[in-house]
Each structure stands twice: as C-alpha cells, then as structure tokens.
Amino acid sequence: MTLDERKKRILWAIIQDFIATAEPVGSRTLARKYNLGVSPATVRNEMADLEEMGFLEQPHTSAGRVPSHHGYRYYVDHLMQPTELAESEKELVRVSFETKVKMISEVIQRTGQLLSQLSSYAAMVVSPCANRTRLRHIQLVSMGRGQAMLLVVLEPGIVQHRMMELPPDLTSADLETISQVVNAKISGSQMSELKLTIIREIYAELLRHKSLVAMIMDLIEDSSRSKEDRIYLGGIFNILNEPEFNNVEKVKTLLGLLEQEELICGILSEQDQPGVNVRIGSENSCDDIKDCSMISANYEIDGQRIGSVAVLGPTRMQYAKAISVVEYLTANLSEVLAKMYRS
Amino acid sequence: MTLDERKKRILWAIIQDFIATAEPVGSRTLARKYNLGVSPATVRNEMADLEEMGFLEQPHTSAGRVPSHHGYRYYVDHLMQPTELAESEKELVRVSFETKVKMISEVIQRTGQLLSQLSSYAAMVVSPCANRTRLRHIQLVSMGRGQAMLLVVLEPGIVQHRMMELPPDLTSADLETISQVVNAKISGSQMSELKLTIIREIYAELLRHKSLVAMIMDLIEDSSRSKEDRIYLGGIFNILNEPEFNNVEKVKTLLGLLEQEELICGILSEQDQPGVNVRIGSENSCDDIKDCSMISANYEIDGQRIGSVAVLGPTRMQYAKAISVVEYLTANLSEVLAKMYRS
C-alpha cells in the first residue's frame, strides 16, 4: 500500500492535528493550517480516498476525520519524524541518574518517574527478573526459635529472601557450614546448570543435613523463578488529562488492569522486536487497552534482557516524543545498571 | 451535645439511608421506610433541629438532607452498631493467611487484597518499617570487580541491601572476616545501642579495614532508617464505583496523591489512638482527601508498632463494615507475623 506524496502529506497533517487537538479534523482547517497549497475540496477528495484505504475514520457523516489504528501504524512506520529530547530533558535524566544510588529499586523507581514525567503518559517498569541468571551467593541466617532466613543473591544484584523452619538440634555454626558448602558449589553457576550432579555433591558433603539441603535447594529454585518481579507504576493520573479518559468507566477498567501485576508483566514480556516496540490500539493483546497504545522496550545487561519499561497512553499519542523518551531512558538505564554491576 | 432518643433514631436512619443510596434523604421516604411512627411533618421538624445542631446539611433548599462530617462522627461514636464479619468472609481470610508464606511481602500483599475486597474501598498497607528495630545479621557478598553487596537483616525479618565500592586489594576472605567480626559485635543489638564503644571495638579488630568498616556502619545506619517502606495499594478502582467519584477531576487528585508514597506513609503514621482510627472528611490532615474517610490501624509484633493498614473511601462510607474489616485483618496480620517471626 503505497501513498503518493500529497496523500502522505495530508495523512501526516491529519494525524498531527488530531494528536494535538483530539478533535476530528476537517478539510477546511487542514488546508489552511498546514499550507497544503490546494483547496479544501481537493483535500476532501483525498480524505475520502484515505478513508476508503482504511487510514481514516469518520465518527459521523458530518464530522471531520479521525485516524484509524491503521493510520497511526502508517504514521509511525513511515511519516513520523523522530524527535530528539531537549537538552533540558537530557539534563534532567542525567542528574537523576548520576546521584549515587545504592539499590536497584531506586533506579527502577526513578526511571519510572522520569518516564511518566517526560512522556506525560502512564509509565510502567518491570524490575530485573531473576530468571535465567547466575547465582552469586546464598546465606542462611538464624532468626531464633527454630527458624532461619535464606538469603539468595542473584547476578544482576537481585536479592531474595525466604523463611524456613529448622530441625531443632541445629546450631548457628551448622548454618554457617551449610552456607559455605552450598556457596562453594553453586555460586557463579547458571540456574539451569544446577543439575543433579552438583546437588549430589552437596548432599555428599552434608550428609547429616540432607533434608535441610533439599529444602534449601527448593527455595533457591523458587526464588530464582520468582514471579515477584516488582513493578513500578507511575503517572497514571497523567493520562486522565487526556480527553479520551473523561469517562470514569474507562478509568476504572484501566485501573483494574494496572493492579494486576502478573498481567502487566505478561504484556510487557511479549515484545517481538528488539529495540522499541509500538503497539497501537487493537495490536495490543489485552482487550482492556484496545484503545490505548503502548511503547515498550527491554533493558539489558551484557546484551541480556533483564526487564522492560513501557509507556501507556491513548492511541492518539505523541508517538515521536514517547518513542524517543522510551529509547533514551532504556539506553540510560542499561548503562547505569551496567555501571552498577559491571562484571 | 446529647440527643433525645427520637433524634438519634432519625439521625441514624438518615445516615443509614444516605450510605445506602447516596441520595439526599427526604422526610416522607424516611418516615415510611424506617417505620418511625411519626408523620413526615414531625420528621421535618426534627431534621430542621438536627441541621441547626450541625449534624445535617442541605444541598439546596428543596432537596432532602445529607449528613455532615459532624453527623458521621456522631454516628461512628454513638449510633453505629458494630458488625461482625460473615463466616464466609472470615473463612476467606483464614484460607488466605494459612497457606504457607515465605516472605513478608506476600503477607502484606494479601492483606491489602483482602482489605480492599472485603471493604470494597481502596486499601493501603505500609510494610514493616525497619526503624527502631534490632539487627539480626549482616553479610558482605562480593559482586566482582571491586564491588560488594551489603545485606542487612533486621529483626522482624526485613532485608535490605546496598551496593558498595571496595578497595582494590580486598579478597573474598577479607569480606568474610569482616562480616563475621561485625556480626559478632552488633547482631542482636538495637540500632540505638550502636554506640561509639561498639564501633571502636570493631575498629580495633579490623584496623586494616578501618575506612571500609566506617562505610559499612554508615550503610547499616542508612538501611535501618530506610524510608523505603514498601507500600501496597489495592482496589483503587473499587472506589470509582462510588458516585462521589464520578468526576474525573477528583479521581485525578486522588491518584496523584496515592502515587506519593512518602505522603501516604506520613498520613498512615499519624494515628493518635491505639486500635482502629477513623478520620472523617475534614478530620484528615491532607487536603486532597477532605471528602474521604480513612479507617486505619497499626499492626504489631510483641506490642510494637511495625506498620499500618488503612482503607480509604468516601465520607459516605459503610463505617461499621469497614471498621470491622480493618480490625479483623490487623489482628490476623499481627498474628501471622508473630507466628512467622516468633522470638
């Protein structure tokens, strides 16, 4: 489906205008405002063509035109000119990221804040997922009265902890020994490499505590596959400024959706393309956001995907801006994390 | 300010009715629906009195009456009959809490979910704050290339972690030694007891690593006073069902508020009474929720406050129900945590 230059120009202008005003765009306004050099009548003819091709829609007979999802898609793929962030915005990101952070969760939170602030849409950040990563360290800590805490440190600096019951006759020294033996065997290994052979070796060294070790291995397994990816959501109130969310019903649906962490994780993990993904309206797999667009990207350490960020807004979205914000922040986030956990 | 029996009856009926219908209550309906045994005219007279006393308000001259904040306060203090949770609801709580949980954050999350589900308002839970608590364990874990992670385990099972730079010549064994020495000295002590004497002793034993130890002590201090209380928010979409939130502006204000974690923490920590606190409308310190009511309570371990839960809804709230939900869940939460960390 290839469009001639004038059609492109007109489609571009319509989308541009609609994004800015949220009002159906008429031929007269368009011709005047965008200096198209042709009369409204000509524009009308072109618009009728574009509508027939599926790029535009008409809310009702005597209204202007509105871009269809299809139209937005064409815009994003062919018409939109990428915008760079303003110097002041870059500066803001730089300042936010350069102050010394001590925990991964802080970085995540700041990214989310920046994301929503710069894009003025809702932001979502999934914190590094522990899956498919290396074990760094485990540690048993006695918590008194027959209980212990198992600390599991995974490679990009993720810490998980689990409580466990202890057999009555165990001493703190025992815990320390077990920690050391298990550490010696497993630390640095990929979760998937935690094969039976290693486990057997541990059993062999810790015969006395066989059942305890089994429990520990289970808990390690459990924490490494933990779905408890923390999600940062922010700036939801931002999108309430958009006229498409003037309807409380819609807001309710959206909020209900956003509260379902697993669902959000799922949506964010299904990114087909490398780099920035744009899902427009019905391209979203989830019904509740069929009239939203989502711009998402993965961030990585050493080229390995460890989490995602996304921006959610109405289909009538400032695509160019949102895309560059997501792009810029993902790059920066990857960089900051790499610096934190260079290895 | 004492009311005769009939006035009490009428005030009670008005509030009851308004809570149920969200419509201003008229004399006719009231007299009929609640079998007051007097004519609408009499009810009107009483209503006029109650209005003069400040318990009722009139949206406009020819409308029915609506309870004022003052009226709700009287209702909560004197008129409301406490409701007990239904067996099925208790069962739900029991089931949710009895399945084995491995982390404190799971319990928090479930509590929040139950809170919003049972009350059908928005729920907030502040996770255990590390402040004023005992140190259980610290552990240094090498993260490669001159970096280490400091794990700090605090008494009720809170885990914090911090990244730190290491001097280049340090070995893993050094880290282990330092961990052990510091642990031996400080574990079990209250944060406030971490006086200079102890720190001097540690310095004495670890002369070679003096500056590193100083950094560690700082980070321990930092994590114990960490404001990073995690907040669980849930069921916000619930309150969008209430007619008072049909206005998108209000929703926006509320969402904006709820995203400010520190603010929420602040609001939740200012509970004057032991047990369940009820803040009605303008009794709330924060302007943005001047037309909401908040029911909150602290949960504890060993009688010590370690966090709070709250329910937020319109002033036209099912107080009796909400109060009993908060009460029941706080008690259960305290119990579960005590069981998890019995000491």
Added chain:
DNA sequence: GTTAGCACTCACTTGAGGAGAGTGCTAATA
C-alpha cells in the same frame, strides 16, 4: 407536641429551534 394542608423552591428532564462545522456532489475551470 403532632399532624394535615398548602404554597413555594429548585434540580432535572424533555423537546424544539438554531448555529456551526463539515461533508458529498455537480458543474465550471485551467
């Protein structure tokens, strides 16, 4: 002290009319 009756108030609904923005079609023009 209670009640019936009555005039009055005020929000909300309904429907008609008009304004305005925009369209599609046709015929004239370059």
Added chain:
DNA sequence: TATTAGCACTCTCCTCAAGTGAGTGCTAAC
C-alpha cells in the same frame, strides 16, 4: 484530466423554556 467553487444536506451540540416531581417551611387545626 485534475482541481476548484458553490451549494444543499447532515449531524452534533448548545440553549432555552416549559413541565415534572421530590422536598421544604409555615400555619392552623387536632
């Protein structure tokens, strides 16, 4: 042949007036 001016038509939205209904306050009777 492509473009444009002109025009009738469509449809939403705003406004305004009239009518409806729930509720009130006051007064006089019980």
